[in-house]
Amino acid sequence: MGFFSKTCEYALRAVMYIAAQSSDGRKVGIKEVADRINSPAHFLGKILQNLSKEGLIQSTKGPQGGFYIEPDGLKRPLADIVIAIEGTRFLNGCGMGLSYCSQENPCPLHDDFKEIRARLNIMLHKTTIGQFNEKLIQGVLTLNK
Amino acid sequence: MGFFSKTCEYALRAVMYIAAQSSDGRKVGIKEVADRINSPAHFLGKILQNLSKEGLIQSTKGPQGGFYIEPDGLKRPLADIVIAIEGTRFLNGCGMGLSYCSQENPCPLHDDFKEIRARLNIMLHKTTIGQFNEKLIQGVLTLNK
């Protein structure tokens, strides 16, 4: 498998797409998002539903409805998406799956992993959901295939 | 889930345990390994069988048989285990799951991910299977729970 789960990959791509459209004041439907990020529409629906419950994105039903992200939401870090989907263990757990592992009682890879995870966390916390909006709108960056 | 799959976690722990015992010239049975690294014995059997096919560990059947690692094998990097189990995409694929993603046509997270993956690769390539043997034998490091 990849680094993140499929669910997380779809979520990251979808949220970035919705963010870019939101910055133009547009709401977007599941179908459109799925087409643009190349994901199964109904499956994506479930994912967005969950992200909506978490408050990471917003949605309204009915005509002119769809998914969007409030201005403040565009400033949130990608880490919020990853944590919502992969859970905290992905970013903070022991690399070897040992529950006892800690600074005082480390597993063989503890120090090396600590370093890697720290960088991953920094990266996911410094990068915001709306950070790529302009390039996505311009078409310099794309999210499909 | 964790950073690696369960299968990979078990593999890393098991190979380290077998390595430590091998450095003392001992062969070990599935049951013993499973007990010491806290994993389901039969499931671990399949994993070790695969690692054996890949030549990462050795085994002999029958009395006095079991799993072991040749001296040269102790020098191999942990990356070999991770790649054997997770595949190359885990260490080299696009973080957002985009197949087009490359240096020339990067995804939004390409540069940041490149950095993280590079560090992960360095870590897994510089660390050898036999690196923790002494501490494991002394009991300074453990591999269960």
Added chain:
DNA sequence: CCTATAAAAGACATTTTTGTCTTTTATTAA
């Protein structure tokens, strides 16, 4: 050769992930 041992192999079972389809609910606009 015979027996005990231990991995290899194969057949399943369970759980989680991923994906599809249908029905319900909320909202807008005519």
Added chain:
DNA sequence: TTAATAAAAGACAAAAATGTCTTTTATAGG
């Protein structure tokens, strides 16, 4: 109020990951 729209929700289905159990094969030692 009605019709159309679009997300929410629920019921399944398929595939992959994880786990268990049984049978087969290879080997050492008596």
